[in-house]
Amino acid sequence: MGTCNSSPDITIARGGLINSITWRPMLTLASAHLPIITSIEKPAYLVSVDNRTFVKFNKANWVGFAEFTESTFIALPISTDVRVGKCQFRKAIAAATARFMPAGRIAEIRPNVPAVLANERETLRHADPGDPRIRDLN
Template identity: 30%
Template sequence: MPTSGQATSPDVSLASEDLLSKLSWETETTLSSDHLPVIIRLSTSPLTIPAPNKTFTNFLRADWDGFKSETEAAFASLEEQRDPYKEERLFREIVNKAAKHHIPSGRRPTSTPGLPPEAAKLTSQRDALRTNNPTSPDLPLLNNKIEMILRKSQTARWHEYIQTFDHKTKPEKLWRTIRTIDGKKRDPPNPSIRFDGRTYTRPKDQARLFNKHLTAPIKHESSKENRVIKRKLKSLSLETPIQTTPSQVSKAIRKCKSSKACGPDGLNALHLKNLGQHGVAWLTKVFNGSLAKSQIPIIWKKSIVIPLLKPGKPPQD
């Protein structure tokens, strides 16, 4: 409340004697309200928390022309290989190297929301006026102007954000926004999970049990089509193995969904869809060599499984 032209702060803060010498107490004039915030600072060493070491890849800004040019030049210069394991390793190394050069990736930086330049200028004027003359009749006028500018800026940013929606190529962004508007909260993290009536809290134990559960043998089921294919495969000789063609491989790649999820080899469907003719031809060699020698690259036998909690289900089960 103003007293003799000076603002006072009737708030009371309590501190122990050992902390009193390390504390500073002040009011701020930044907010538009007359109820000024009180800031209490404690002089001590800051507690730093490391950011999560997670890499994000921006496929929307990928230079696919550069990616194709680099991979085509690399595959065209390769020497003939007769080992499916080596052929797969070379294929993986070339594609991953080109992806690193032409697809932006890295850790997501922290963002600090800012004010529009016009609002920031008026805010500085208001803070200076509030410090020198807290009873000035111009303070409400400045607050109204600042609030109006902020509303217009928020509306403009919202319209700009909506225009980035594309339900055909990026539907998850649209649905994520709809869930946010509806006020639906994300599923809570799993603090503990029950397996066979026992509760496990250690992540290592949970991962081990998930792995055992997901790789458990299942009852074999067959069909007439599968039995026909199996009889045909058994009748073939290893001296005349099945041969795939680049056109068949290209057709299979085109039928794949444009998934951004990478496997243990670091590759996904988008990498394959943007290969040139030399890249497809080399991948065809890998398939034919694997069929001819009955050798499947080890990394193709591995997978990444991410269990997802169904909506409304208890997270511990």
């Protein structure tokens, strides 16, 4: 802008990935601007998991689930078509599951890293990024 002859190139990434990122300017182009190739190597301590949703059955609100499904089934009109009845049944169960059963996806896991220590480190980082205890937890 204005009289400035250059502009900064910015890469935004999670703090834990900073040591896994490399930047390489493309010097072969006959241009005043050098494109920068940004590469991110996945850290060895991160392991990908399948894209699955996990349901926490032990934390489900079973009383609420039962009451919701029973009241939904009672309110449904009686269908003479089995396919329509099956569809209504599945919708009721899916709605009750979404409402009364906690579920989620684990995007990445860190084997051999206790979650308690990782959570403590993140809490310290949030409260005071310069806390010396963070180094020990890393």
